Amino acid sequence: MKIALLGYGKMGKIIERIALERGHEIVLRKGSENSFEGLEKADVAIDFSIPTSAVVNIKSAIDYHVPIISGTTGWLEQYDDIVAYNQLKGGAFLYGSNFSxxxxxxxxxxxxxxxxxxxxxxxxxxxxxxxxxxxxxxxxxxxxxxxxxxxxxxxxxxxxxxxxxxxxxxxxxxxxxxxxxxxxxxxxxxxxxxxxxxxAHSREGFALGAVVAAEWILGKKGVFTMRDVLNLNDN
CATH class of the missing domain: 3.30.360.10 (Dihydrodipicolinate Reductase; domain 2)
Structure with missing residues (x-):
């Protein structure tokens, strides 16, 4: 699986290591200084950035028809807009406040x-x-x-x-x-x-959950949560 990392801080680097250990490839490591070049090659994108970047990152992935996993918090006043945008574009979007x-x-x-x-x-x-x-x-x-x-x-x-x-x-x-x-x-x-x-004893659990979610969302369309990934929707 080819992964675009949208946000390459501490979490992005841990996600990269776990993804590589699980046999995946990183095709984009996007920080504040570089563009989205390489996003078009990705099978899935994982956004762990900052609140002011998250919406642009998510919409860019949807525009490229790349399923997007987002663990960035602090932007949820625009969540409904993202859901509508994803529906309009026929994309795949999964937000989690915590991926552990x-x-x-x-x-x-x-x-x-x-x-x-x-x-x-x-x-x-x-x-x-x-x-x-x-x-x-x-x-x-x-x-x-x-x-x-x-x-x-x-x-x-x-x-x-x-x-x-x-x-x-x-x-x-x-x-x-x-x-x-x-x-x-x-x-x-x-x-x-x-x-x-x-x-939480470390950030590793968050990173592993994000990679598991990225593996799960391949081939799907719609808006999802970690409940779907872990099959926790049934009472």
Whole structure:
């Protein structure tokens, strides 16, 4: 499989190494200084760039009829536009707030727990996410996905970084050196606490998941998520 890397920072380099180990070829390593030349040769593109570059990268891949995997967060106010653009062009697009295989199982566990806890009004939910200081967006895309999973399965209707009002989920976004990503969901009552937590030990899990998604999307058309890749859509 021939891969175009749209974004060649730390994640791009880890994805490159894992892709090569799995027998794939890199035909484009796009940083801020070079063009999209070589994208037309790719079987699939993987975007791990920055929020201000992501939309251009994704649309360029769609224009070249190259399936595109994107793990860049912080641009989701334009997500619906990208979905419509992909549909118009007949492309293949997969966005993931987190490509870790374990995190995507964690997403499903979070939704299941939220559904159970929605019956227990004694408990209040809150969240915490910890990332490295180079992360540009807060809260993380993963934290937003977790919050949305709770909202879809409970009476909560909004997340906030501020002091929460009724039916709001407070997210504490913490930045520390050299933390790949830790996400916790807490259910607190006056007598006890339930906590579920995912801790990433390195960025390797994110990179492996992105390459697995790229392998999966070949030959497909439409808009997908890691739920499709891992067959987690069934309840």
């Amino acid at each position: 295989l374990g995190v995507n199982v964690f997403f499903k566990l979070n939704e299941y727990l939220a559904k159970m806890m929605s019956q227990l009004k004694e408990y209040n939910v809150s969240m915490e996410e910890i990332h490295h200081t180079q992360k540009l967006d807060a809260p993380s895309g993963t934290a937003i996905s977790l919050a949305n999973g709770i909202i879809e399965n409970s009476a909560y209707n909004k997340w906030t970084l501020d002091q929460p009002k009724e039916n709001e989920i407070h997210i504490d976004a913490i930045r520390q050196d050299s933390v790949p990503g830790t996400h916790s969901v807490f259910y607190d009552s006056s007598i006890d606490q339930i906590e579920i937590k995912h801790t």
